[in-house]
Amino acid sequence: MERMRQDRAAHGGAAIRAHGVHKHYGSIAALDGFDLEVATGTIHGLLGPNGAGKSTAVGALTTLLDIDSGTAEVAGADVRTQGAQVRRRIGLVGQQPAVDEILGAHENLVMFGMLHGAGRREAHRRADELLELFGLADAAQRAVSTFSGGMRRRLDIAAGMIAEPQVLFLDEPTTGLDPRGRLDVWAAVTAIAARGTTVLLTTQYLEEADLLAGTISIMRSGRVIAEGSPRELKGRRGGDRVEVTVPVGDSASHVAATLTAPDGQAPTTDEEAGLVTVPAPHGAPDLIDVVRRLDAAGITPDDLALRRPTLDEVFLALTEEETR
Amino acid sequence: MTVLREGLIIAERDLRHWRRQPWTPVMNLAFTIMLLLMFAVILGGSIQLPGGGEYISYLLPGMLAVTMLFGLEATMTAMATDAKKGVTDRFRSLPISSPAVALGRVGADMTTALVELAVLFGGGLAIGWRITGSASAAVLAVLLLLWLRLAMLWVGIFLGLTLGRTEGATMAVQALVWPAGFLSTAFVSPEFMPGWLGWISTLNPLSATATAIRGLFGNPTGMTTGWLAEHALLAAVTWPAVLLVVFVPLSARAYRRLRR
Incomplete structure (x- = not known):
């Protein structure tokens, strides 16, 4: 994990830089000339309806999906040629809570921390710290299957934060949550940003992007069709x-x-x-x-x-x- | 070395599952024991063996081999569940080597297989099964069983990776494992099946292992003639090897193809 902190200092400027990214599934273009630039240390919202290509974009940037053409760099590493470096510097929180439901919250975080290369003791310490940060310390030993939707989501985000990533990807973190869970997740995202982590957040809700993100890109049909601060975008027409x-x-x-x-x-x-x-x-x-x-x-x-x-x-x- | 460490961390997760939900492995073992008793006690009395011998001594090696085959289901289900729940994608977003996820599965499932074999050995000996072969032959028999389980493991990994997200596909495989288990020499001698069916049964990898370990344990093989009767050991080594040569690369390809 020490290595990761050194990586952070090694480059400046944009945390995410994508240019002309294409990704096809058969004849369908999931990404069709996708461009994105996210400044280091900011929260950027990727907004769009279902099928706009938000999740494909996250997949491409996190090296889960190969891209057909174009270039993309995350935390200074090329997603095509330096996948391992990218994975070392990012955290991914997918659309569904991807934590082990049978295990406890603490056990999950220790496992993910160790898979990131931390020793057992270091992983335990980090797990305690994150459970505290995300308000899950009281439920640390409980099986995740007993968690509410909001708690699961926060644990999922904690798992994404386990290695102090430079860039955290949050794919629709509040979809399907009740209002209480949504507020808790918002607080978690704010806490992450306060630590200087760059956050790319996809969402279908303008309200959410408005509240959390400093800048927003709106996607349609695999491309970004508008970009700017929430205020600018809303002023575009329907003010x-x-x-x-x-x-x-x-x-x-x-x-x-x-x-x-x-x-x-x-x-x-x-x-x-x-x-x-x-x-x-x-x-x-x-x-x-x-x-x-x-x-x-x-x-x-x-x-x-x-x-x-x-x-x-x-x-x-x-x-x-x-x-x- | 890193890949081993990562594999162990992932395997440890399954062993922790046992502690959290001990009834799941216990139910699996209870099912295996039930199957054993059904055949040994209820059906056993009316099943004859060509060339003679006690049915229980014929049945038990068969049960051991069938349990290795049924492990395929467990492996596939575990892989499919991780794919569906997004856990596979989380692993893929981590800076770990690609084979680590599969190696973790291998570690966890081989451990399970050892426990299953131990329970069946105990149960079998309790209801009258006797090993009359040498100790070293018995050890070789256990290794052949684990060899079969390893092959089934990689078939399961491949199926879990490719069919995991398709609802119903895993159920279809689960249903097919049963005829695959019975269309073999595991429970009854092929010499008492209709001619062609008996012949097909001897081609089953399960039959190879079952027949070979019967010989090694000094139990009746239920076969008086045929290629398998004479070359069971060779078949029991070769069949899993062939499956591994096919399914390990296929699994690696399926894992890479998740990126498409």
Whole structure:
């Protein structure tokens, strides 16, 4: 493990650098010119719907899958020619908790630590430390089969962190978890980033990427179609907006007439649903503005909410842009 | 050396499973003992041997060999479970040598096989089985059994790697292991089977080992004529060797192909 810390100092710059990566399954291109650059020490979100190629990208970068063409470097090592070095410097947390269910949490971590080259004593010490870090110290000896989904996930992440990797890959770490489990995993990811580990996180949830990641790449059909900070991406089109539900007996156009967006954009109306949507690029201040105007006009809406764009909306907006 | 160390760490995991869930190996052993008693006590009375001899002395070496064959299921299931649960991928993401995962399986399953053989030896001796051959011949018989188990192990590794993620495929193999076990000289003499079926039975690798160890233990072979009756030892050494030559490279290829 000492060797790993030395490796870390040996290179700087990007922790992940992929260029023009292709991966085909028969005639289907799972990766079709995939490009990615992730700065060292950051959390990067890889966002996209099912089938966009997120897991294939993780497989290619972690040397689990051979790539057909293109180049990819992880922690300074080439995934094609220096697979062993890559594996020494990364941690992988796949889509399903890949820990031994019959064994206890501590036993699992000791096994993985020893497979990383640590001696038994060193592996025990490291296991204790990680169980503490991820809030599993009380369950250290229990069989993993008795763990909740969130606990399993955290143990899985601890296993990925066993060798202090330079880059940790988290493939949809919260899919299928209950809200409590999700919060716990988020806390774990934050704790990892605080230690300076670069994290590549794939997810289907914009909310998750928004909360954890400093930068995001959006994938579709095996390629990255947009990149930037969460704020930039959401601003691309489907930005924040205020939705006003028109009171019974009133018309959407009447309500809309009292509400002009701060940037002069006209609100959109949906007469059938009784809904008026006002763009709110500034978020909460715009909401307050809408409340003031409605109040001044003596309108009490049935419902009023500041809505953030969902991944679906951002994604649809981006793909629309692309086809134009 | 590194690969041995890594293999041992992975094998240790299975031995830890025994401690966590002791009823699983105990149930497996209970099943083997039950099968032994079914044949020895219920069916044994009506089974004749060409050339004479006690059925129990014929049956027990057969049971030992069948247990080695059935080990294929255990190996395949363990490999398949790891593939399905993502444990295989986790191993593959670690900086360990490629053969380590398979070697771990070999270490764990060969240990299990030794325990199974010990239990069957004890059970057999308790119900009247007698070894009349020399001690060194008996040791050679045990080595031949482990040799067969090693071959079955690699068949199991290959099947687990290739079919592991296919639901139903492992069940199909499990179902096929049974006819493979019975279409042999393990339980009944081929000379009392329909002619062609008896001939096919003698071609079964299981028959080679069963017949050879019967000779080594000084037990009746149930065979009066035929190639196998005369060359059982050669067949028992060759058959597993052939299987290993085929399935070790196939398994290595299947492991590499996970990257496709």
